[in-house]
Amino acid sequence: MSEVWQRLDAPNYYRATKKYDLSFPRLTETLDVDTVIIGGGFSGINTALELAEKGLTNTVVLEARMLGYGGAGRNGGQVMAGIGHDLNAVAKHVGKDGMKMLFEISNLGAGILRGRAERYGIDADVRRGYGYLAYNQRQAATLRAWEKEFRTAEPGEDIQLLEGDEIASILGSKVYAAALKHMGGGQVNSLNLLLGEAKALASYGARIFENSPVVEVTYGDRITVRTEDGSVRASKLLWAADSFLRNLEPEIYGKTINTYSFQVATAPLPEAVIDRLSPIRGAFSDISPVINYFRVTNENRLLFGSATRWAEYFPDDFAAWNRKLMLDVFPYLADAEIEYAWGGPMACSANLFPQIGTLPGRPNAFYVQGYSGFGVTPSHIVCKVLAEGMSEGSARYDLMSSIPHARILGKDALRPALLTGAKTWHQLSGFFNGRN
Numbered sequence: 308m309s310e311v312w313q314r315l316d317a318p319n320y321y322r323a324t325k326k327y328d329l330s331f332p333r334l335t336e337t338l339d340v341d342t343v344i345i346g347g348g349f350s351g352i353n354t355a356l357e358l359a360e361k362g363l364t365n366t367v368v369l370e371a372r373m374l375g376y377g378g379a380g381r382n383g384g385q386v387m388a389g390i391g392h393d394l395n396a397v398a399k400h401v402g403k404d405g406m407k408m409l410f411e412i413s414n415l416g417a418g419i420l421r422g423r424a425e426r427y428g429i430d431a432d433v434r435r436g437y438g439y440l441a442y443n444q445r446q447a448a449t450l451r452a453w454e455k456e457f458r459t460a461e462p463g464e465d466i467q468l469l470e471g472d473e474i475a476s477i478l479g480s481k482v483y484a485a486a487l488k489h490m491g492g493g494q495v496n497s498l499n500l501l502l503g504e505a506k507a508l509a510s511y512g513a514r515i516f517e518n519s520p521v522v523e524v525t526y527g528d529r530i531t532v533r534t535e536d537g538s539v540r541a542s543k544l545l546w547a548a549d550s551f552l553r554n555l556e557p558e559i560y561g562k563t564i565n566t567y568s569f570q571v572a573t574a575p576l577p578e579a580v581i582d583r584l585s586p587i588r589g590a591f592s593d594i595s596p597v598i599n600y601f602r603v604t605n606e607n608r609l610l611f612g613s614a615t616r617w618a619e620y621f622p623d624d625f626a627a628w629n630r631k632l633m634l635d636v637f638p639y640l641a642d643a644e645i646e647y648a649w650g651g652p653m654a655c656s657a658n659l660f661p662q663i664g665t666l667p668g669r670p671n672a673f674y675v676q677g678y679s680g681f682g683v684t685p686s687h688i689v690c691k692v693l694a695e696g697m698s699e700g701s702a703r704y705d706l707m708s709s710i711p712h713a714r715i716l717g718k719d720a721l722r723p724a725l726l727t728g729a730k731t732w733h734q735l736s737g738f739f740n741g742r743n
């Protein structure tokens with residue numbers, strides 16, 4: 308394993324706060340089932356759970372390492388509104404009615420996530436309270452427009468634009484010009500959520516295998532998926548490996564590119580510091596082209612994450628790099644101990660919108676990928692739509708799967724250069740679209 312991967316894989320907050328002692332066997336036999344799913348993250352487990360809730364339980368999920376090894380066990384735990392970074396990015400493909408449908412479904416993720424935690428009694432620190440943050444008046448104007456949109460989408464929700472001193476009612480930082488409080492958003496311990504969902508899935512009789520990396524897929528009416536020590540034959544397949552796909556299926560591998568995000572978790576902070584830092588003990592992110600995101604956890608830790616702004620590179624020391632960004636926002640945390648520092652890849656699509664569909668000429672081989680760093684809440688609605696496509700069919704599956712997915716040429720050989728170009732473009736266009 309490379310030195311960078313060792314740092315990305317360093318012990319993290321989620322592994323340290325894992326509440327479910329779940330483990331699943333390695334696949335060592337040959338199984339015949341209805342559906343086989345590759346990847347034990349939010350996409351794989353949620354789609355299987357959606358199918359199980361419809362009575363379709365003859366499913367196998369194959370995970371290369373352990374559940375949550377991917378983004379699902381590394382992320383910021385931010386429960387945010389929407390799907391993709393900007394719905395307008397797909398407007399030209401879906402038309403006016405399609406945009407209306409996408410707008411309707413785009414805010415359903417948080418409700419599904421919370422409903423699932425309630426229904427299955429999942430212990431995952433699900434908490435309401437979100438703030439979108441503006442550094443300047445250009446961004447504040449964007450938040451004013453979002454306030455109207457969010458209120459239209461969720462009329463009963465506590466949504467309020469705060470400016471100047473009002474911000475202190477939710478966040479103790481002097482660097483922001485405005486904050487859009489959205490109590491419909493919030494946070495979750497994503498690994499515990501995933502494991503609770505996996506436990507629910509297993510209770511339906513679906514089977515999960517860990518330490519079972521898929522090494523080969525043979526397509527046909529019955530698809531054969533081979534792991535190192537076993538195989539599964541199924542009528543339907545779902546690729547849900549996202550940023551960990553590693554070119555096993557070139558058709559979809561070529562349609563995303565991995566960028567990386569890095570995070571730290573402080574040791575638990577004194578109650579008085581937390582009262583100052585966030586009276587609502589919320590989750591927050593600014594709205595810049597590359598965001599800082601942070602939240603106060605149940606144990607009074609601050610989780611703080613970000614990604615490189617213009618150039619794509621791996622910081623030498625994730626803890627020091629993130630700590631500096633954290634202190635820019637909260638200078639009074641100078642003495643806070645950093646207990647964990649880790650990171651992970653995020654598969655980005657060209658339009659930063661998640662991709663679902665079937666492989667060309669293979670109507671029984673589905674895929675989902677490309678959340679572009681924004682998959683905790685979106686995966687819950689996207690996989691509901693995907694499961695509809697994999698079972699009875701639906702208009703919203705037809706719509707979402709009709710959006711074309713651009714191929715990213717040179718994604719491996721030119722990765723840092725392509726991402727540096729894309730980030731620079733986003734930063735510059737941010738001055739004109741209210742995001743910078």
Ligand SMILES: Cc1cc2nc3c(=O)[nH]c(=O)nc-3n(C[C@H](O)[C@H](O)[C@H](O)COP(=O)(O)OP(=O)(O)OC[C@H]3O[C@@H](n4cnc5c(N)ncnc54)[C@H](O)[C@@H]3O)c2cc1C
Pocket residue numbers: 345346347348349350351369370371372373374375376377378379380381382383384385386387519520521522547548549550551552555568569570600612650651652653675676678679680681682683684685686
């Ligand atoms: C550091 C970081 C911070 C993030 N913060 C946020 C956030 O705050 N909010 C948010 O909404 N999103 C966030 N994200 C993004 C979010 O975590 C992802 O979008 C989400 O986890 C995608 O889920 P997934 O199930 O599609 O993929 P993953 O969770 O990555 O799961 C894919 C799984 O497939 C498995 N796999 C791969 N290849 C094979 C194979 N050959 N055989 C078997 N299994 C295989 C992998 O081991 C992995 O477990 C963040 C991501 C990172 C890395």
